[in-house]
Amino acid sequence: MKVIRTIKQMRDELRSFRKLHPEGSVGFVPTMGYLHEGHESLLRAARNECDLAVASIFVNPLQFGPNEDYEQYPRDEQRDLAVCERVGIDLVFKPEPSEMYPKPMLTKVTVDQVSAGLCGANRPGHFDGVCTVVAKLFHIIQPDQAYFGMKDAQQVAVIMQMVEDLNMPVNIIPCPTVREPDGLALSSRNVYLTAEERQQAPVLYRAL
Numbered sequence: 001m002k003v004i005r006t007i008k009q010m011r012d013e014l015r016s017f018r019k020l021h022p023e024g025s026v027g028f029v030p031t032m033g034y035l036h037e038g039h040e041s042l043l044r045a046a047r048n049e050c051d052l053a054v055a056s057i058f059v060n061p062l063q064f065g066p067n068e069d070y071e072q073y074p075r076d077e078q079r080d081l082a083v084c085e086r087v088g089i090d091l092v093f094k095p096e097p098s099e100m101y102p103k104p105m106l107t108k109v110t111v112d113q114v115s116a117g118l119c120g121a122n123r124p125g126h127f128d129g130v131c132t133v134v135a136k137l138f139h140i141i142q143p144d145q146a147y148f149g150m151k152d153a154q155q156v157a158v159i160m161q162m163v164e165d166l167n168m169p170v171n172i173i174p175c176p177t178v179r180e181p182d183g184l185a186l187s188s189r190n191v192y193l194t195a196e197e198r199q200q201a202p203v204l205y206r207a208l
């Protein structure tokens, strides 16, 4: 497994792969790291279904509001890389924010309507940040298939709309939510829950 930190190096790797395997498929799993079993199921799907399996680990500042948890978002590079290695990922793209955003971005990708309401109603600009980084990652990695968890159902719908509207040549594969035995959906942010909140959280699943 190679860990790649620059866009140029990523493009060089992909060019070499395409030269050696002109018909080979590239599967891509974008993540913000702090990987759990839910991510692992996406990584395994990409590994099993594609010739080259690529994951990205990037906590994307664009999708966090000014009062959100960008700084506190959990990070554990060593553990994440061990998970990717165990699953058999070929390339991990792990850029710094300065590599992805060397200058302030003047361009953003907005998907209207599908981004409104639900999560979008409480997090202004969140889906613009998600679409902008995912569009950049798709341009850098040029995957044939990209894997997203249905836990973030609105995100999947927004990404599918963006891909359709902009004719991006990538097949979006939504994958089932992975849950704790008591029904709580796995999420990197579950570490924020107090013991009491953790006990209460499965009520959401029972209500669904």
Ligand code: PAF
Residues within 6 Å of the ligand: 030, 031, 032, 058, 060, 063, 130, 133, 134, 152, 155
């Ligand atoms: O779902 C996530 O972890 C992020 O929103 C994504 C798709 C990796 C974009 O930063």
